[in-house]
Amino acid sequence: MARIFDDSEEDNKSKVKKDGLIYQQRDDTDYKKEYEKLDSKGKFQFFKDYYLPTIIVVAVIVLVGGYYLYRALTKPQTVLYIAVCDDVFDDKQVDELEKAVGTYLGLDNKKEIVTINTEFNSSNGTLSEQLQGYIYAGTCDIVIAPKKGFTSYAAAGYFLEPETSETVSLFKDMPEKDRFFCPVVDGEQIRGEKELDNTRYNFGISIVNSEKYKKLGGKRKSAIVGVTNSSKRQEEAAAFLKFMMDDTLKDGDVDPDFAPQGK
Numbered sequence: 001m002a003r004i005f006d007d008s009e010e011d012n013k014s015k016v017k018k019d020g021l022i023y024q025q026r027d028d029t030d031y032k033k034e035y036e037k038l039d040s041k042g043k044f045q046f047f048k049d050y051y052l053p054t055i056i057v058v059a060v061i062v063l064v065g066g067y068y069l070y071r072a073l074t075k076p077q078t079v080l081y082i083a084v085c086d087d088v089f090d091d092k093q094v095d096e097l098e099k100a101v102g103t104y105l106g107l108d109n110k111k112e113i114v115t116i117n118t119e120f121n122s123s124n125g126t127l128s129e130q131l132q133g134y135i136y137a138g139t140c141d142i143v144i145a146p147k148k149g150f151t152s153y154a155a156a157g158y159f160l161e162p163e164t165s166e167t168v169s170l171f172k173d174m175p176e177k178d179r180f181f182c183p184v185v186d187g188e189q190i191r192g193e194k195e196l197d198n199t200r201y202n203f204g205i206s207i208v209n210s211e212k213y214k215k216l217g218g219k220r221k222s223a224i225v226g227v228t229n230s231s232k233r234q235e236e237a238a239a240f241l242k243f244m245m246d247d248t249l250k251d252g253d254v255d256p257d258f259a260p261q262g263k
Helices: 007-014 028-037 040-050 052-074 091-104 125-137 147-154 166-173 211-215 234-245
Strands: 077-085 112-120 142-145 179-182 201-206 224-227
Touching: 077 125, 077 147, 077 234, 091 112, 091 211, 091 234, 112 125, 125 147, 142 147, 147 179, 147 201, 147 224, 166 201, 166 224, 166 234, 211 234, 224 234
Parallel strands: 077 112, 077 142
Antiparallel strands: 142 224, 179 201, 201 224
């Protein structure tokens, strides 16, 4: 015998009554009235439950953002960036040379600094690519490296040469044996799409006999320095070359062209 269902009864069970809470319009004033009825302990608990977590999150964001903003605004600006490749220097002597060059350039060493980075290696693919990226971006102004490592960058045409740039004109005043020459080899020449150009360019100068270089404690028998053709600080780079090559210039000396001007 078939069972007959009462639709009206099922409707009452399955349908939400019209006077259910879901249909009742909420009023913020109700919360205010309830809050006003709370004692001090209840109000404090209400604050902890509903407002304190949000306040903590906002405070952390403000503090962290403020910290990084402060660091960004107060961090000294690098005025000259020197990359040392394939050599190991005494860290203390590097720090002293940075300060000496900064003084020579008339910098306020608290706000403007010279950076000498000794971490690069021409045989390490990652570090070599990083240095090339710095050169492309104009971040790196000067490279110091032994002859073999320096050649790997010079052959790519990364450096200025005295025939076309006054920045490195002092190369011409140095003994021929101290001047570094090499041709430029590009991708088309390597692939045989263009004839090799054997013209040799003076892309660097040896500083291995410089007293300031010797003081750094380098372990290599050769040390070539060159100014990158993307450098945005060529005047400072030229002053650095002069400071390194002229042993009569001492720590504490200031280049007249960079000496702070009195009021």
